[in-house]
Each structure stands twice: as structure tokens, then as C-alpha cells.
Amino acid sequence: MYNEKKLHPITLVTTAYSRLVSFIWPIIFFAFSSSRLDGFGLILTVLSITIFGLVYLADVLRFVRTTYWIEGNRFVVKSGLFVQNEKDVQITRIQSIDYSEDIVHRFFNATKLEIKTPGKGIVLDALSKENALQLANQLHFLKETFLVSERKSTTEPQIDRHSGFSLQKAGVTRTVYTMSLVDILKMNVMGGSVIKGFIVFVGAINIFGELIPDALFDQARTFVSQTAIVSILLLSIGVFLLLFFIGSVLSIIKNFEYKVDVTNNYLTIEKGLLEVKSQTIAVANIQSVWEKQNWVQKLAGYTTFSVGITSDENVADKKDTSEATEKGEIILLPLVKTKQLAVLRAEIVPQFICQPAQPVVPLRSWRRFIQVPLLIWISLSLLVSYILWPFAWIIGAVMSLLTILYGYRSYKRTGYTLSEAEITFQLPKFISTETVYLRRDRILNLTVKQTPFLKKSHLGKVEVSSALGDSAQVKQLSFIEEADCERIFNWFLTTERSKEYGTGNKDSSPSIEAMAHSRVHE
Known part of the structure; x- marks a missing residue:
């Protein structure tokens, strides 16, 4: 067991800065509004300052009672205001060690360290850069040592003394993307x-x-x-x-100075001017990738490339330095030329093939994209015109026209493509097009839906769910041929690598009624 250590005293300053940012606007508002609130604003101002003082006092007590140490294969943090609780992570399960530095951290040469594992993470705010680097290197060293010991390797372990907080190494790390x-x-x-x-x-x-x-x-x-x-x-x-x-x-x-580095099987994003951030992503943990391209980007020959991951913890935690949104999306390449994307994808996510999708919606389906929303807009505009405002029908007419245009666009561009282990969905949005790439082994469930009206027209919908963030994302292909629904369903069930998709024996395929009630394995 290593000796218990405490956070750097600069934590009191960084915590005060964070609390002040949270309280400053209410205090200013109440202070300047006191004359309009008949003196009550002064009371609210004093109350806000008092609450700020009490909250910060609790932060000071929490700082005094916080310690951390390494014990075997565990990194432990003990903290608590009145009752101390221990929070630990297994060192062998650490995915990345990221850092974040706001203005106060940089002024005092300190950093905020976030240790991430698949299930949870630990945030230390703040450490001196020297102590943070020492701790990061020590954890990386112990992780590799424990992993070599578990494999009972007879060869000499190749321990890497990392030079940074993340997994970057001189001679191995390469920068694949930058933004000027x-x-x-x-x-x-x-x-x-x-x-x-x-x-x-x-x-x-x-x-x-x-x-x-x-x-x-x-x-x-x-x-x-x-x-x-x-x-x-x-x-x-x-x-x-x-x-x-x-x-x-x-x-x-x-x-500012946005860049993406690749080190073996890890991606590292670094950026920021006032607050410098580093985030590491394990390539093996990427659940899905997708492109989003709006009309302006398409005309200029650019697109946006994102990856989907599962959250380490509740991403709403204010101490989380991750750039993942609540849905688990990380915009990896905010703006990249479409012609260069294929090369970058091969370097960043080599496990994804990323074949382009082919439009598959039949002509008889295009009206289904517009009939329900069009009916809603017409009914709503007529009702408002009759009851409240006579000219509301103008807004309804404009929105109806946009609905028709969007429906036609959805009919023309909705599509998919199958490869041996991956499916591509192309899903038009109102002002953009989203292309999603999903590997079969990362799909949680696949459902084929068919209402009586769709069954009569030999049409259906395919809904695919994959892990994203702290829940899942759902993507749906709407109003495609019944045969395409069966093809996708059979592809998902197929385990034989040599099978030719879409050419199997139709008699051996599950019926569309059976698929409509299916919830396939996780």
C-alpha cells in the first residue's frame, strides 16, 4: 500500500473560482435589481452571498477530508463532508488518464486529472503538474505490470514510461488531424x-x-x-x-489548437485556449461512427465525423472533463474535406468499412413521409386561423410546403448497404444528411415493424438499437420494401461468414409477422 496523499492546496482556489462562476450572475442581477424590487433585491443579494459562503465552507471541509492512495490493483479516493466514503477503480481497467486546465489551473501550474474506466471514473482537482504526471506514469506502469502478470508471460515486460497524462508516446503517437x-x-x-x-x-x-x-x-x-x-x-x-x-x-x-492524435489503439483529442482539455478514447470501445453533412457543407465539399461511445459515468457530472454529450456522441473531426475522410477513417477507426449507402425507398412510399405531418399542419393552421389569428394559414401553408419538400428528400435519400459485418444507414434530416455505420457485433437489438397498412403495401420499417452514452441510440429505416426488411433481418441473424446476403432460400427465412414481434439478443 502506498502512503495516503492529499490534494494540492490550490484546490481551494480552483473550487472557489468554480463556485464564484456559478453564483456571480444571480448576485449581480439581484444587486442591480434591488431598486426595482423595493429593497427585496438587497435581501436576495445577501442571501446569495451567504449561500455561496456556506457552500464554499463545505468545499473546504471536503478538501481537508479528501485523500487518495494506491492499494494493490486499486486506486482509492476517500472523501466526504461528514461521512467519508471510499471510491476506487481497478488499475487494470483504466482506459485513459485525461487532464483539463482552466485559467486558474494554468496560472498556478496545476491540472485536473480524470481517471476513466468502462464503469466509472475518478476526478482529482487539483494536483500540481509534477504530481499529476508522476501519478499518471505510476498508474500506467502498474497497469502494464499487472496485465503482464495476469497473462503469466515468460518474456520480459515492455514497460512504457509515458511522457504525458494520456497514452501518448514519442515515436508512436502521430497527429492525424488539426484545425487552424x-x-x-x-x-x-x-x-x-x-x-x-x-x-x-x-x-x-x-x-x-x-x-x-x-x-x-x-x-x-x-x-x-x-x-x-x-x-x-x-x-x-x-x-x-x-x-x-x-x-x-x-x-x-x-x-483553439484542436488536434487528434493516434497512439496504438487509442485516440486523443486536445484543444482549448482558456481551458486546455485532453480526452482519450479507446478505439475498441467505439460503438458506432457517423457522418453529418448539412447543405452548406455539401456545397463546399466538407463534412463532420463523429464517434459514439458509452459513458464512463453520468456525464451530467460537472466534474466530468469529457467532451461526450449526454447521448454519448463525440465530434471527432468537426470539419473535414469529404475527399480526405476515407483516408482518415482508415487510420482512426480501421475496424469500420464505411461503405456508402444506396437509396432503397420505392416510389409508392414517398407520400408516407408527408401525409401525417401535412395533415397536422393543415388542421392546426386552419384551427388557429378560425379561433385566434386569421392569417395563421399562411404559416401553415409555408410549413406544409417545407413538409412536402422534406418528405420528397427523405424518399430520395433514405437507404442502406450491407457488408459482411457492418450495416450503413443513410437518414436524411431537415437540413442535413446523417450516415451511420454500425457493426453487427455492436447492435443490441434489431426490430422489423409492419402495420396492417404497410403489410398491405408490402412495406416495413427496420429499427436498430446500439449502445450510446448511458443508454442507447435508435436508428430507423422507414417505408422500405418488405424484401429489404427480410434481407437485413437475415443478415443480423447470420453467423456464417460465407453467406451471400439477400440470396438465401426464401422459404427458410422468418416471416415478416415473426420479425415484427422480435427483440433480438443483447
């Missing part, structure tokens, strides 16, 4: 930074709206009513550029 400032700006143009800026703008107005005098709003309305159309147009362009600038700045801060 120009690339980040391109990504913002194609990916909607204006919308992000608009969200920030609206949020700021909601927070500080009480601080803006009513007379200023009156002057703005007067200005708009008395200004020429050309001036309003120029003003709109100025607002558009401002929002683009805000979105670009936020994106540059987040994605």
Missing part, C-alpha cells in the same frame, strides 16, 4: 455560429433586461418606425456580423 483558425472560422460559417451568437445575445437580454431602462426600448421602437428600409437592412447585417463574431470567438476559445 481558418478552419474554425469555416466551421462557424457552415455550422451555425450565428445561431449560437443569437442564443448568447438573447440570454444576455434575459439576464440583464431589468437593468436596461424602458426609455431605451421606446427609443429603439421609435427608431425602427422612422428609419428607411435600407437603414434597417444595414442594421440587420451589422447585427448578423456581430452575432457571427460572438459565435466565432466562443468557438475559437473552445477549439
Whole structure:
């Protein structure tokens, strides 16, 4: 057993910074709104400061009572405010050791360390860089030693003294993807930074709206009513550029010096300006991969490439430094040229074939993509026009037209492709197209659905579920031929590698009624 160690005292500063960021906006809002709230705002301000003090006091006590150590094949952290609890991970199951450094960490030459395993993770905030590097190297060393011991190898163990927090090694790690400032700006143009800026703008107005005098709003309305159309147009362009600038700045801060490194069977993402982050992904644990390409990206010859993983823990944990969303998606290549993607995929996820999908929806199915939403829009717009607003039918007509266009696009682009161990789904969205690649051994269940109306038309739906995040993702091919449903179902059940897909004996295939009620093994 190694001696128990405590977190670096700088933890008190980093914790105070995190708490202050959480409390600063309510305190400012109540402080400036006290006059409008008849003095009650002052009470709320004092209350917010008091709560901040009590919460931070609890953080101080928790810091004093937190220790960590290594015991055999276990890395243990003991912590607790009143009752101390032990949390441990098996060293041999560690997938990655990642780091994150915000402004305070970098100022004091400290880092936040996150130790991840398939089931759970441990976060240490904060350690000095020297201690963090020493701990990371020690854990990597012990992991390789234990694994060699378990295999009872007679050869001399090749222990790697890593030079970083992740699995990167000199001479082995290679950088496969980087983003320059120009690339980040391109990504913002194609990916909607204006919308992000608009969200920030609206949020700021909601927070500080009480601080803006009513007379200023009156002057703005007067200005708009008395200004020429050309001036309003120029003003709109100025607002558009401002929002683009805000979105670009936020994106540059987040994605500064973005790069993806490959080390043996691991991927490492590093990025950040104010807060530098590193995240390591085990290639063997990638559940699915997919591309998303909107209309602007398609015209410019670019796309976005993502991977799906299972969460280590509840990703809503504020201490989690992972870039995975709540659904388990990691955007690995935010913007990459379509012509270069095939080469990058072969380096990053060599276990995936990634064959292009072929459209398969028959002509008689295209109306099924639009009939239900079209009926909803027409009924809703007529009802609102009759009861509330006479011109609501105009909005209904526009949305109905968009529904028809989207339905036709879904009919033209929905498709799939089968290979020996992988299936490709192509699923059109409203402004983009999503292409999903799933390996058969990573599919949790596959279901064929068929209503009486679809059965009469010899059509069906195929629903595939695979692990993603802390639950699962579901992808569905809609209104395809009944024969395609049987083909996909037989492919999923097939274990013989030599079988020719879609050419089997039809009499030996399960019926569509049997498939419609199937929930295949996990």
C-alpha cells in the first residue's frame, strides 16, 4: 500500500473560482435589481452571498477530508463532508488518464486529472503538474505490470514510461488531424455560429433586461418606425456580423489548437485556449461512427465525423472533463474535406468499412413521409386561423410546403448497404444528411415493424438499437420494401461468414409477422 496523499492546496482556489462562476450572475442581477424590487433585491443579494459562503465552507471541509492512495490493483479516493466514503477503480481497467486546465489551473501550474474506466471514473482537482504526471506514469506502469502478470508471460515486460497524462508516446503517437483558425472560422460559417451568437445575445437580454431602462426600448421602437428600409437592412447585417463574431470567438476559445492524435489503439483529442482539455478514447470501445453533412457543407465539399461511445459515468457530472454529450456522441473531426475522410477513417477507426449507402425507398412510399405531418399542419393552421389569428394559414401553408419538400428528400435519400459485418444507414434530416455505420457485433437489438397498412403495401420499417452514452441510440429505416426488411433481418441473424446476403432460400427465412414481434439478443 502506498502512503495516503492529499490534494494540492490550490484546490481551494480552483473550487472557489468554480463556485464564484456559478453564483456571480444571480448576485449581480439581484444587486442591480434591488431598486426595482423595493429593497427585496438587497435581501436576495445577501442571501446569495451567504449561500455561496456556506457552500464554499463545505468545499473546504471536503478538501481537508479528501485523500487518495494506491492499494494493490486499486486506486482509492476517500472523501466526504461528514461521512467519508471510499471510491476506487481497478488499475487494470483504466482506459485513459485525461487532464483539463482552466485559467486558474494554468496560472498556478496545476491540472485536473480524470481517471476513466468502462464503469466509472475518478476526478482529482487539483494536483500540481509534477504530481499529476508522476501519478499518471505510476498508474500506467502498474497497469502494464499487472496485465503482464495476469497473462503469466515468460518474456520480459515492455514497460512504457509515458511522457504525458494520456497514452501518448514519442515515436508512436502521430497527429492525424488539426484545425487552424481558418478552419474554425469555416466551421462557424457552415455550422451555425450565428445561431449560437443569437442564443448568447438573447440570454444576455434575459439576464440583464431589468437593468436596461424602458426609455431605451421606446427609443429603439421609435427608431425602427422612422428609419428607411435600407437603414434597417444595414442594421440587420451589422447585427448578423456581430452575432457571427460572438459565435466565432466562443468557438475559437473552445477549439483553439484542436488536434487528434493516434497512439496504438487509442485516440486523443486536445484543444482549448482558456481551458486546455485532453480526452482519450479507446478505439475498441467505439460503438458506432457517423457522418453529418448539412447543405452548406455539401456545397463546399466538407463534412463532420463523429464517434459514439458509452459513458464512463453520468456525464451530467460537472466534474466530468469529457467532451461526450449526454447521448454519448463525440465530434471527432468537426470539419473535414469529404475527399480526405476515407483516408482518415482508415487510420482512426480501421475496424469500420464505411461503405456508402444506396437509396432503397420505392416510389409508392414517398407520400408516407408527408401525409401525417401535412395533415397536422393543415388542421392546426386552419384551427388557429378560425379561433385566434386569421392569417395563421399562411404559416401553415409555408410549413406544409417545407413538409412536402422534406418528405420528397427523405424518399430520395433514405437507404442502406450491407457488408459482411457492418450495416450503413443513410437518414436524411431537415437540413442535413446523417450516415451511420454500425457493426453487427455492436447492435443490441434489431426490430422489423409492419402495420396492417404497410403489410398491405408490402412495406416495413427496420429499427436498430446500439449502445450510446448511458443508454442507447435508435436508428430507423422507414417505408422500405418488405424484401429489404427480410434481407437485413437475415443478415443480423447470420453467423456464417460465407453467406451471400439477400440470396438465401426464401422459404427458410422468418416471416415478416415473426420479425415484427422480435427483440433480438443483447
